[in-house]
Amino acid sequence: MTRSLLLQQCVNCRKFQYLVRPFCVFCRTTVLSAVAAAGTGTVDSFTVVHRAETPYTLARVRLTEGPILLTHLIDNPEPRCDQPVRLAWRGDLPVFRPVE
């Protein structure tokens, strides 16, 4: 089964939002459709959280469609801002790994 990361797209202004709302946060109209994200984006910023047995890399990833997600970067020993990344999954959680 292929999982997808769903976004809302506004039928009026065509912009995308990640947090599901009954209205478009950009133009305030109320007709939105659910679409699957392409799964590509870039690292807006990141932080390695050291207050854990195993440090993990928290990040803001800006999807190609525009919305930003708080997520984790995986398989990424040298994360950097503006790095291209691709959607992966850890259980039900969308996470991101570097583009090869």
Place this chain on the structure above:
Amino acid sequence: MSVAGPSGTRAAGSVAIVGAAECDLGKTGKSVLELQTQAITRALADAGLTLSDVDGLATNGISRFSVTQLADWLGLQPRWGDSTFAGGSVFEMYVARAAQAITSGQCSTVVVSYASNQRSARSRSLTGVYEEGTPEAALEEPYRPLYPISYYAMVAQRYLHTYGLDRASLAAVAVAAREKAQLNPAAWTYGKGTLTVDDVLGAPMISSPLGALDCCLVTDGGGAIVLTSLERARDLPSRPVVVLGYGEAFTHTGMATAPDLLRTGAIDSGRRAFTRAGVTPADIDVVQLYDSFTISVPLGLEALGFASPGEGLGFTGPHNTGGGGLAYCHPGQLGVLLLVEAVRQLRGSCGPRQVPGASLALAHGTGGIFSSHATVILGVDR
């Protein structure tokens, strides 16, 4: 732009701060209400007033009903109160609301106060609390950010990346704060020696690029200020400090919702305060800026117009003169103490750390994860 009250008077320019004080700081072993009492009675004594003069209260952090709780404790039945919760910036908001309440005649004398015993009570949590039912609880909590540190860390990472800087440049902010605190006997780090950049870089990493010494202190502490009409203030013993302008901005609660990490609400709250006061950043003699983390200082100075984008670390004007949250004290919400230090600077009572001739001061509070911002501009009575 000014706000006209029903009598045609302006809230900005007609209300003054007449008393200011801090409670015991550090690790006090006292309860929140004991610390509140210290701050309030000291601020009232400073103002030459007593509790029976107080008919307005603004506070939070005591209980769900903070103003009522404090009024009950003090044996007061105020005619005006405000327990708005917006994180550490709210005390600058209380100044605006108190000025409006006094100008409109709803009350005459307001105490704005805050205290926390978080160090004694060991009540500070690194992960914060995600409230059930909020979007953040569903979309962000599963990724285990440290709250608020991880957000400031991502802002810092983006800042360093954008301007080609490194951790050592940010560390200089912590070094400078510690140095200033050596001139403030009330500061938690007073007499604890200076820091070097290497000390800051060598401290345990918390959430990169921020290490333990890039973060504000965790202490007990608090303070209070007293406001009344400027007309009445002129009959009181202390030198009135006039509320000249204020502005606010509310932007986000989620870590992923701000479109640009480096464009904070301080830009708008600052602009609104300057417009209302009719002054510009170049007119300000001393800045008290909420330094929750090292990154907050350069970014805040830039947003408020004291430095160009990327150049906040080079700002040499007087700021955070008492040592700030990084080196003086941080009782969970610093906002009221920014006002206390601004008032003292304008009265010329800061001793060795006095900015000579300071006549205009700016206090800027930040709440949450750069979520809410409030700016107050204060001046000496002319």
